[in-house]
Amino acid sequence: MRTRTIWSRIIQQWQLFAMIVPVMVYVFIFSYLPLGGWAMAFQRYRPQREVQEWVGFEQFEFLFGDASFFRVMRNTLGMSVISLILGFTCAIFLALMINEIRQMKFKRVVQTISYMPHFLSWVIAAALISDFLSSRGILNTVLMQLGIIDAPIIFRANPDYFWWLIGWSNVWKSVGWNTIIYLAAMTGIDPALYESAELDGAGRFSRIWHITLPGIKSTILVLVIMNMGWILNAGFEVQWLLSNDLTINTAETIDLFVIRYGLNQRNYSLATAFGMFKTVVSIILLTAANFVSKRVAKEGLM
Numbered sequence: 577m578r579t580r581t582i583w584s585r586i587i588q589q590w591q592l593f594a595m596i597v598p599v600m601v602y603v604f605i606f607s608y609l610p611l612g613g614w615a616m617a618f619q620r621y622r623p624q625r626e627v628q629e630w631v632g633f634e635q636f637e638f639l640f641g642d643a644s645f646f647r648v649m650r651n652t653l654g655m656s657v658i659s660l661i662l663g664f665t666c667a668i669f670l671a672l673m674i675n676e677i678r679q680m681k682f683k684r685v686v687q688t689i690s691y692m693p694h695f696l697s698w699v700i701a702a703a704l705i706s707d708f709l710s711s712r713g714i715l716n717t718v719l720m721q722l723g724i725i726d727a728p729i730i731f732r733a734n735p736d737y738f739w740w741l742i743g744w745s746n747v748w749k750s751v752g753w754n755t756i757i758y759l760a761a762m763t764g765i766d767p768a769l770y771e772s773a774e775l776d777g778a779g780r781f782s783r784i785w786h787i788t789l790p791g792i793k794s795t796i797l798v799l800v801i802m803n804m805g806w807i808l809n810a811g812f813e814v815q816w817l818l819s820n821d822l823t824i825n826t827a828e829t830i831d832l833f834v835i836r837y838g839l840n841q842r843n844y845s846l847a848t849a850f851g852m853f854k855t856v857v858s859i860i861l862l863t864a865a866n867f868v869s870k871r872v873a874k875e876g877l878m
Contacts, residue, residue, distance in 0.1 A: 671758035690752025
């Protein structure tokens with residue numbers, strides 16, 4: 577009876593299922609079909625060989641036994657956590673501020689300005705950031721004019737600043753774009769709630785705290801859970817473009833490590849092993865975040 581109900585629903589809504597088919601084909605070809613290449617992680621892969629040599633977990637033993645592995649993991653997690661926290665807090669704060677603007681023309685201007693960095697390539701963005709942080713850049717000039725510092729600070733030459741530099745760079749480039757989802761969620765909140773709260777004497781901050789934030793809680797939880805699965809993807813382009821010989825020890829992420837040890841040395845098996853490791857860890861983090869969210873907030877992604 578249940579099977580008959582499912583098939584009758586499919587027949588009634590065949591247009592919707594037909595629209596899903598191209599997406600499923602795309603995901604299968606580009607996401608699931610390449611998983612067969614994971615066999616390279618257990619081989620000493622050489623492109624010129626017809627028959628590859630199977631070595632078991634040798635690549636994983638080298639990976640976890642390498643001294644630089646833990647440094648790379650520390651850098652990746654450090655930059656990912658900083659970018660995650662700054663990205664969420666700044667995006668939610670900006671969305672709340674934009675939502676409170678009543679003049680539509682000014683609101684559109686603010687949204688447009690905040691979105692623009694998202695459409696810049698990291699090459700252009702890194703050049704702008706480098707000029708902004710240079711010894712004669714705007715930041716050093718302002719700090720010296722205010723008397724906060726006596727001499728210019730070379731931000732890109734100090735390893736202690738690099739993680740925060742990456743975090744704020746990601747915020748500047750993506751915060752406006754990330755507000756779109758939160759603003760869309762805010763439009764679904766019943767305006768009668770704001771009117772009732774205003775009649776009861778609630779101020780603007782109280783309305784934000786008791787109506788707007790609870791109204792977008794589900795959206796925030798879903799995005800947090802989804803981003804937990806990407807925590808090992810701290811990035812490649814921005815670290816590559818903004819790092820130098822002085823900051824490479826704090827700038828090298830998993831992706832840079834794979835390029836240096838895997839692709840540059842043509843050790844494709846090691847690169848595949850690292851990619852496999854990232855995927856497994858991402859699935860574990862995603863599942864754990866969803867479990868915690870269901871237990872604590874009674875809401876989850878799955």
